[in-house]
Amino acid sequence: MTTTLASPNVAATAPLPAAARTRDRWQFWGRMLVLPYVLVFLVFVLYPVGYGLWLARHPSSYVRLFDDPIFFRSVVNTLIFLIVAINLKMVVALILSGFFVQQRWWIKVLSLIFILPWALPSIPTILSVRFMLNPEWGVINTLIFRLSGADGPNWLNHPPLALGFSMLMHIWKSLPFWTLILIAGRLAIPHEQYEAASVDGATNWQKFRFITWPSMRTLYVTSLILSMIWTLGDFNSVYLLTGGGPADLTHVLATLGIRYLRLDEVDLSMAAIVVALPLVLPLVYFMMKRLSK
Amino acid sequence: MKWKAVATEAKLLLIGIPLFLWTVIPVYHLVLFAISPRDSATSGKLWPDHPTLQNFAIVFQRKHFYLDHFWIQLWNSVLIAVAVAAITLFVATSAAFAISRLKVRGGRTVMNLALFTYFIPAAFLAVPMYKTMGNYGILNSQWALILAMVTIASPYCIWVLKQASDKLPFELDEAARMDGASPLQLFRLVYLPLMVPSLVAVGTYALLLAWNEYLYAFLLLSNDTSTTLAVALGNFLSADDSPWELLMATGLIYALPPAAIYYAFKRYMVGGLTAGAVKS
Numbered sequence: 001m002t003t004t005l006a007s008p009n010v011a012a013t014a015p016l017p018a019a020a021r022t023r024d025r026w027q028f029w030g031r032m033l034v035l036p037y038v039l040v041f042l043v044f045v046l047y048p049v050g051y052g053l054w055l056a057r058h059p060s061s062y063v064r065l066f067d068d069p070i071f072f073r074s075v076v077n078t079l080i081f082l083i084v085a086i087n088l089k090m091v092v093a094l095i096l097s098g099f100f101v102q103q104r105w106w107i108k109v110l111s112l113i114f115i116l117p118w119a120l121p122s123i124p125t126i127l128s129v130r131f132m133l134n135p136e137w138g139v140i141n142t143l144i145f146r147l148s149g150a151d152g153p154n155w156l157n158h159p160p161l162a163l164g165f166s167m168l169m170h171i172w173k174s175l176p177f178w179t180l181i182l183i184a185g186r187l188a189i190p191h192e193q194y195e196a197a198s199v200d201g202a203t204n205w206q207k208f209r210f211i212t213w214p215s216m217r218t219l220y221v222t223s224l225i226l227s228m229i230w231t232l233g234d235f236n237s238v239y240l241l242t243g244g245g246p247a248d249l250t251h252v253l254a255t256l257g258i259r260y261l262r263l264d265e266v267d268l269s270m271a272a273i274v275v276a277l278p279l280v281l282p283l284v285y286f287m288m289k290r291l292s293k
Numbered sequence: 294m295k296w297k298a299v300a301t302e303a304k305l306l307l308i309g310i311p312l313f314l315w316t317v318i319p320v321y322h323l324v325l326f327a328i329s330p331r332d333s334a335t336s337g338k339l340w341p342d343h344p345t346l347q348n349f350a351i352v353f354q355r356k357h358f359y360l361d362h363f364w365i366q367l368w369n370s371v372l373i374a375v376a377v378a379a380i381t382l383f384v385a386t387s388a389a390f391a392i393s394r395l396k397v398r399g400g401r402t403v404m405n406l407a408l409f410t411y412f413i414p415a416a417f418l419a420v421p422m423y424k425t426m427g428n429y430g431i432l433n434s435q436w437a438l439i440l441a442m443v444t445i446a447s448p449y450c451i452w453v454l455k456q457a458s459d460k461l462p463f464e465l466d467e468a469a470r471m472d473g474a475s476p477l478q479l480f481r482l483v484y485l486p487l488m489v490p491s492l493v494a495v496g497t498y499a500l501l502l503a504w505n506e507y508l509y510a511f512l513l514l515s516n517d518t519s520t521t522l523a524v525a526l527g528n529f530l531s532a533d534d535s536p537w538e539l540l541m542a543t544g545l546i547y548a549l550p551p552a553a554i555y556y557a558f559k560r561y562m563v564g565g566l567t568a569g570a571v572k573s
Contacts, residue, residue, distance in 0.1 A: 022470070025475075025476070026395050026476050027395070027397060027398065029391070029395060029475075029476035029477065030391040030392075030395035030396070030397025030398075030400070030476070031391070031397055031398075032391075033387035033388065033390055033391035033395070033397075033476075033480075034387070034388050034391040034392065034397050034399075034400065034403055036383065036384045036387060036388065037384050037385070037387075037388040037403065037407065037447060037451065038403060040384060040440075040443060040444055040447060041403075041406055041407070041410065041444075044422070044425070044440060044441065044443075044444040045406075045410050045413075045418075045444060047425055048418060048421035048422050048424070048425040049413075049418075049421060051421055051424060051425055051428070052420070052421035052424070055421075055424070095308075096308075096312070099305065099308050099309070099312075102305060104305065106309070107305070107309065110309055110312065110313060112556075113313065113316055113317065114312065114316050115555075115556075115559075116316060116317075116320055116552070117316060117319075117320075118555075119551070119552045119555035119556060120320065120548045120551070120552050121504065121505040121523070121547060121548050121551055122505065122507075123505075123507055123523055123526050123527065123544065123547070124323055124526065124541070124544030124545065124547060124548045125319045125320060125323060125548075127526065127529070127530070127540060127541075127544060128319045128320070128322045128323040128326070128541065128544070129319050129322075131322070131326070131537055131541075132318075132319070132322055137537075139322060172315070172316075172319065229412050229414060230414070232414040232416070232417070233413075233414025233415045233416040233417060234416070235415075235416040235419075235507075235508045236507055236508070239508075240507070240527065240530075243530070253416075253417075254414065254416035254417070255416070257416065257417070257419060257420045258419070258420070258508075258512075260420075261420055261423070261512075266420065266424060269420045270420065270421065273417050273420075276417070280413075280414065280417070283412075284409065284412040284413070287408075287412050288405065288408050288409060288412065291408055291452070
């Protein structure tokens, strides 16, 4: 019975009916156990994505989208965010990973404190920074006034400054995580290599250039790409600090969708995401290649 | 030689001190506000003349318009975070077991779909998710947020659990099979006990992800009594004359549980996350 139903290659490798029956049973339970996630995927990923693409089907949406100066501003802001903030963050994380692997008691203590931004939820700390930057009552302008007698600038009312602070906020929040990742990478390098280099009289720069960097390059690039993908979705750093303002000039793609939703323009919101896909999909493809081995 | 050692220490301190200030200032500002009386909070002092717990008392007694639903919102945050963690653990563990140990046909495809979901920026999925929940008729129900967060949390959990499962020796499964164990017995008696450290890591991850979520919470839940504390904090921004000291006190209450959990499970978290984010 079982052998007649089994496909030829299964029958060839498992001629015993009992073994084939066991295998069928294990496959059955395999399917049952994988089913919950498959359902989650179909109902809450595939359908929303499909529905979103369907909403984005009107060519007129794209005409209106490209007519909207805020859309272009958001794309530019997103690119600035990705190129400036991410590279700055990763270079600093690389340097700090070298700092944190030093053996000192106070560096151990500092590393516990350093994790705080990552451990704390982002909302209270972002709001805390937002109040620090308040032009009238914020602590920064209060100190400026006390020291110089002059009124400080209206920090978040100046688009480049406001975007700059959003980027700093993002770096503040996610720097600990990437530093941890790069520390793990550094600790994986065998210590003998550095000792041998010291014997040969290598300088610190040469050690970094010829030992550290070659073994960390892959990790660094993977982290960079992954960080870019996550940053594309970083809604809080911008939305809670600047609200996309002043005059909608600091929106990024992550917050633009919400802006269109507020304006009751869901089609535009979906069209904006479709336009961003050429930016996102290569990054996603790269990461899937890396991780799905 | 001695001078060189001093110079090294000086260089380390030159990195360490700014790093300390950079990390601590926003957090210190948050705490300072939370323990300052209303009129002295904005004075720019490094420590208030009369530190007080008054703000916390006001929050707990809900003596402000913004805090009318404080307790129910706190409860909602707890409930949703725990539900997300439990459901995600169930979905992710069973999927990882099926893919990694039972070698279910098509498991690789499922893994790739999960990875693909993991790499969709969450903010991009937010509007379609919002419309979808509307279509399903569960918008404004807490199930909408729970299911959305399970969707976002499970791909990473499945991936981490699969990586960890692949490392378990297969002889265990074979021995259990020889003894006539059913797949479910293998799952319950062999697999789960061995996976405890990874389960702690991904459970904590899902719990914190749900507790910290703001965007999905404010999109999917618009009712003051069904929403979470995260959204309540954001609502303070709706007026210019918000009571900052109360916002900061509430924010501190909101921030402490996840930070405590994070530090308590740091060992698992860091191991799981670093192994998960970068497989080189």
